Amino acid sequence: MIATLVFYMFAIFCIGSGVMVVTSRNPVHSVLFLILAFFNAGGLFVLAGAEFLAMLLVIVYVGAVAVLFMFVVMMLDVTVAEMKQGFLNYLPIGLLVVVIFIGEMLASASVWHMAPEAAANIQAKTPGVDVMSNTSALAELLYTRYVYLFQAAGLVLLVAMIGAIVLTHRKRKDSKKQVISRQLARDAKEAVVLKKVETGRGI
Amino acid sequence: MADVPNIAPVLPEIFLALAAMSLLMLGVFQKATTPDGVMRASRLTSGLGVVTLVLALILVFTVSGAKLVAFDGLFLSDPFSSYVKILILLASAFSLILAQNWLERQGAHRFEFAILLIFATLGMMMMVSAGNLLSLYMGLELQSLSLYVLAAFHRDDTRSTEAGLKYFVLGALASGLLLYGSSLVYGFSGTTDFATIATTIAAQEHTPLGLIIGLVFVMAGLAFKVSAVPFHMWTPDVYEGAPTPVTAFFSVAPKIAALALFVRVMVGPFGALVAEWQQVVVLISILSMLLGAFAAIAQTNIKRMMAYSSIGHVGYALIGLAVGNEAGVMGVLVYLTIYVFMNVGTFACIMAMRRGDRNVENITELGGLGKTHPAMAAALAIFMFSMAGIPPLAGFIGKLYIFMAAIDAQLYTLAIVGVLSSVVSAYYYLRIIKVMYFDDPGIEPLESPLPTSIVGVLVVTSLATLLFILVPSPVIGWAGTAAASLF
Numbered sequence: 001m002i003a004t005l006v007f008y009m010f011a012i013f014c015i016g017s018g019v020m021v022v023t024s025r026n027p028v029h030s031v032l033f034l035i036l037a038f039f040n041a042g043g044l045f046v047l048a049g050a051e052f053l054a055m056l057l058v059i060v061y062v063g064a065v066a067v068l069f070m071f072v073v074m075m076l077d078v079t080v081a082e083m084k085q086g087f088l089n090y091l092p093i094g095l096l097v098v099v100i101f102i103g104e105m106l107a108s109a110s111v112w113h114m115a116p117e118a119a120a121n122i123q124a125k126t127p128g129v130d131v132m133s134n135t136s137a138l139a140e141l142l143y144t145r146y147v148y149l150f151q152a153a154g155l156v157l158l159v160a161m162i163g164a165i166v167l168t169h170r171k172r173k174d175s176k177k178q179v180i181s182r183q184l185a186r187d188a189k190e191a192v193v194l195k196k197v198e199t200g201r202g203i
Numbered sequence: 204m205a206d207v208p209n210i211a212p213v214l215p216e217i218f219l220a221l222a223a224m225s226l227l228m229l230g231v232f233q234k235a236t237t238p239d240g241v242m243r244a245s246r247l248t249s250g251l252g253v254v255t256l257v258l259a260l261i262l263v264f265t266v267s268g269a270k271l272v273a274f275d276g277l278f279l280s281d282p283f284s285s286y287v288k289i290l291i292l293l294a295s296a297f298s299l300i301l302a303q304n305w306l307e308r309q310g311a312h313r314f315e316f317a318i319l320l321i322f323a324t325l326g327m328m329m330m331v332s333a334g335n336l337l338s339l340y341m342g343l344e345l346q347s348l349s350l351y352v353l354a355a356f357h358r359d360d361t362r363s364t365e366a367g368l369k370y371f372v373l374g375a376l377a378s379g380l381l382l383y384g385s386s387l388v389y390g391f392s393g394t395t396d397f398a399t400i401a402t403t404i405a406a407q408e409h410t411p412l413g414l415i416i417g418l419v420f421v422m423a424g425l426a427f428k429v430s431a432v433p434f435h436m437w438t439p440d441v442y443e444g445a446p447t448p449v450t451a452f453f454s455v456a457p458k459i460a461a462l463a464l465f466v467r468v469m470v471g472p473f474g475a476l477v478a479e480w481q482q483v484v485v486l487i488s489i490l491s492m493l494l495g496a497f498a499a500i501a502q503t504n505i506k507r508m509m510a511y512s513s514i515g516h517v518g519y520a521l522i523g524l525a526v527g528n529e530a531g532v533m534g535v536l537v538y539l540t541i542y543v544f545m546n547v548g549t550f551a552c553i554m555a556m557r558r559g560d561r562n563v564e565n566i567t568e569l570g571g572l573g574k575t576h577p578a579m580a581a582a583l584a585i586f587m588f589s590m591a592g593i594p595p596l597a598g599f600i601g602k603l604y605i606f607m608a609a610i611d612a613q614l615y616t617l618a619i620v621g622v623l624s625s626v627v628s629a630y631y632y633l634r635i636i637k638v639m640y641f642d643d644p645g646i647e648p649l650e651s652p653l654p655t656s657i658v659g660v661l662v663v664t665s666l667a668t669l670l671f672i673l674v675p676s677p678v679i680g681w682a683g684t685a686a687a688s689l690f
Contacts (some may be wrong), residue, residue, distance in 0.1 A: 088403040113348045115403045118393030148213070148274040150330065152341035155220060156348060159322050162227070163352035167367075 007047055014040035014113045051137040122182045212271035212280035212445030215262040215288065222255040223321040230314035245312040249303045256296040256324065256511040259679035263288045267533035270688060272334065278394050279334035286536060286685035287331045287463040290543055294455035296496030297547045297660055302448030302656040305554050310355045311446065319356075322454065323349035327460030331467065332533045336385045336395035339340070339464065343381070343428065347374050349456060354445040366444025373427070373437045381424025387417025388472075390402035400472035415479055421468065422483055428461035431521060434516050440469055442510035447562065451550030454513045459539050464526050466532055470689055477527050484525040489620050504564050505553055508631060509546075509690055512590065515628055516542055522605050524618050530608040532678075532686035540678055541671065545589050546600055546663030551657050552583045557650040566635060571644025576651060578640045582665040587636050591629040597671035598679075604679075 017100050038061045045054035115121075126138055135203040142150055210217065220618035226248050233244035259556075267285030272278070298322055306312040326346030335341035355367025376485060387394020389395050391414045392403040404414070427434040442450045469480055502508040556563050573582040589598035602625060609618040653661075671678075 108413060108416050111411070113391075113411055114390065115392050115407060115411075116402050118391065118407060121393035121399050121403060145275050146277070146337075148277050149337055149341055151220075151343060152338070155322065155325070156345050158224075159345060159348050160323075161346065162319060164238065166313065166319070166352055167355055167358055194432070198512055201573070 003047065007044070010040045010043040010047070013037075014044065027069070031066060031069045031073055034069065035062050038062050038066065050134055052138055055135075207269075209273055212266055212273045213278055214266060216325060216332070218262055219259045219321060219325045222258075223318055223325065223434065226251055226314075226321070227254070227318050227450075230318065232516040233314070235314075241314075242307065242312060244314040245306070246303065247315070248314040248317040249299060249639060252321055253299050255298055255321060256292050256299065256447075257468045259324075260289060260296075263292065265490070274338075277330075277335045277338045278332050279397075280332055282681075282688040283463070283532075284332045286681060287539075288328050290459050290540060291324060291327045291456050294459065294543050294547065295320060295452065296552065297543075297664075298448055298452035298456065299611065300656050301451060301547075301554055301660055302552055304656050305332075305448050306445070308356060308560075311359075311448070313356075316353070316356060319349045319353050322399070323353065323452075327456060330342070330460050330464045333464065333467070334397050336397075336400075340378075340382065340385065343464070343595060343611035344378065346457060346460065347378065347428075350374075350453065353449045353452070354441055356449060357446045360446075362444035363446055366441045369437055369444075369465075370441045377424045377427035377434070380420050380427070384417045384420025384422075384424060386418065387413055390418065393665040397472040399474055401474055404473065405475040407656060410476060410479065415476075418473055418476060418480060419483065423481060424518070425461060425465045425468065426487055429458060429465060429517050429521075430514055431487045431513065431517050432494045433487070434679070435491070435494065438514060439507050439510040442513075442566075442638075443504055443507045447550065447554050448507065450509075451547060454509060454550065455543050455546050458513065458517065459543070462520055462524075462535065464540065466519075466535060467689065469524060470527060470532065481525055481527055484521055484527075485539065485614065485617060488518050488521035488525055488617060491515065491521065492621055492624040493518075496624040499628065499631050502631075503566055505556075505566050505569075505635075506564055508566065509549065512628070512631075513546070515624065516590075518624070519602060519605055519621060522609050522614070522621055525617060526608045526612040526614060528608070528612065529683075529686050529690050530604075530611060532684045532689055534601075534604040534608040536682035536685055537604045541589070541597040541601040541668070544664045544667040544671075545586050548661060548668065549583060549586045549590070551660045551664065552586070555579060555649070555653045555657050558645075559646060559650075563649075566638060567633060567642070568645060569638045571639075571648065573640035574599070575644055575648035576653075579653065579661065583639065584636050584660045585665045585668055587632040591632040592625050593629075595672055597668045600671065600675055640645070 014037050017033040017040065020033040021037060022028045024033060042057040042062075045057060046050070049068055104134040132140075229251070229488075231665050233240060233247065234579040235241045235244050267279055267282060267289075269281075270674060271280040273280070275291050299317060302316060302320075303312065306316060323346050326342050326344070329338065329342030330346060331342075333342055351367055351371040354370045355364045357363035384397070388400065391411060392402060394403070404410075423434065430438040437444070442453065445453065451677070467527075469477075469484070469485070495511050495513075495518055497510035499508050502511060516538075520535050520538050523533075523538065528533070551565070554562075558566060558568070561666050569583075572583070577592045587597065591598035592599045592602045602621070606618045606621055617637050619661060
């Protein structure tokens with residue numbers, strides 16, 4: 001009973017803040033609602049017994065991604081009026097697409113069924129929470145059976161990093177860089193010039 | 204405690220990954236403060252990159268021959284994957300050899316090029332060895348991500364950055380379609396393992412609709428990656444905008460990898476649904492051949508023309524998949540083998556099209572090439588005749604096996620459309636020969652002499668295309684073994 005109530009609370013807040021992300025006029029508000037949506041989705045994960053994913057959602061998405069979004073929103077100075085310009089024009093066709101899409105999904109979902117063998121096929125069943133915590137169950141799979149995919153994901157991230165550097169990094173001529181060896185190599189002779197200043201003239 | 208996995212089948216991939224990371228370190232720690240230093244670093248990684256690819260090719264030879272499984276079925280190594288990997292590594296090595304000189308002249312030589320190209324190759328090798336929807340996706344993403352960056356590699360050129368952006372946005376959409384399809388397949392069968400999916404599907408009395416929807420989404424994602432019509436829209440723009448060596452690479456290695464993956468996914472996990480996917484493959488094959496033949500006629504830019512030509516070639520190769528049996532897959536493999544040499548050679552010629560200090564890409568610029576550069580004109584003529592499928596050349600044999608497989612399987616429509624569209628496409632291939640030998644040269648001839656790397660690649664590829672007819676049996680026999688290992 002309590003669990004059901006908590007589920008509906010998380011679900012309603014999640015959907016509500018999701019709607020607010022799209023509709024609010026101020027982009028900063030959008031990001032804040034996004035954080036709220038992430039939190040509530042994390043709550044749903046806890047209810048489903050996936051506490052590791054919940055933690056991940058809070059730490060990675062709220063802690064890093066949403067903050068990054070906030071930086072982007074504040075740095076780019078997005079003008080909402082400009083972005084909303086085409087909104088009303090595209091609304092009818094957008095709604096049409098949404099209606100058709102939902103109709104098709106419902107149509108295919110109505111005839112959906114799983115193979116009878118599906119339950120037996122599941123390769124990596126998680127043990128119950130009483131046997132092993134969710135986090136260690138995931139780790140045991142990730143670093144043993146799926147180590148190939150884990151390493152492949154690492155390579156994808158490495159390529160992403162190389163790509164970002166290749167496409168954006170450039171030597172800037174106007175940036176002032178501190179070269180410590182040159183600073184230390186200076187002595188008073190080349191750094192200080194003594195000038196005789198005549199009285200009443202100035203330099 | 205889990206056992207230590209058997210990593211012997213994955214040795215070429217592990218080697219390539221480690222080598223790419225070492226090259227990255229090597230490149231980063233080179234002193235690149237002066238233009239000379241940048242040049243040295245890029246030449247060093249490019250040279251060592253070619254060596255790495257060749258070593259990986261030798262490693263693939265050592266693990267080829269047997270059916271091996273690693274990481275609980277995530278990774279498969281069989282004659283099919285070894286054959287395709289050797290093609291991919293050859294294509295990548297050719298592209299890297301051709302690229303260095305071109306990049307140096309454009310001032311876009313940075314050492315990351317070789318490293319990204321090796322990572323893309325690694326992703327392709329993971330794709331063709333995938334034995335699970337998850338490893339399929341990881342390989343595909345590693346490949347695609349490297350390719351997006353390579354397309355935008357010449358970042359001071361607006362067309363190159365536009366090509367990269369376009370490819371990225373559409374590629375991400377295709378990955379999304381593929382993932383959505385995979386999730387439906389997983390939802391139906393409860394597994395992502397190819398072998399288990401196959402047995403689960405084979406055990407069903409009626410084919411469930413949800414699974415078919417998933418299959419169609421997976422096919423849409425894969426068709427995008429091989430640039431088959433109607434998912435081809437990105438191809439001409441990306442091919443035209445990307446730096447020419449990258450276009451050369453795009454038109455061979457990723458195509459081969461994606462086609463091999465397409466074949467493996469269709470005949471492997473979805474082998475029991477052949478009646479369902481065959482009609483889709485027949486349709487996209489016919490559309491690709493027709494569009495490739497007709498749209499290329501109007502092109503004036505040779506890179507754009509080659510983009511449409513590659514769409515057409517994918518259409519022919521898909522005939523082999525539509526047949527869906529051993530003969531068909533063998534036809535695909537023979538076709539792709541020949542395609543590598545023809546296409547790399549053609550792009551070597553395109554890279555040699557320079558006037559003064561700029562590249563020219565217009566077909567009319569080839570005017571009078573027969574008089575000014577007789578050797579290059581002869582090589583390009585060989586490639587064009589071969590692509591058009593004129594008998595003594597290699598391209599004819601590729602088409603022959605594909606059409607024979609289609610006729611044996613009684614797919615007469617496919618064979619007829621294929622033959623007719625190759626007649627149409629002969630027009631624009633032969634037009635290039637006409638321009639080279641019968642048109643007047645422009646104000647000044649194209650630059651000569653050609654760089655050594657281009658000459659070397661041209662000699663190898665043109666001899667392979669010309670002399671394939673004399674000793675076709677080793678390749679065909681090997682392709683036959685490779686195809687047999689899938690069934």
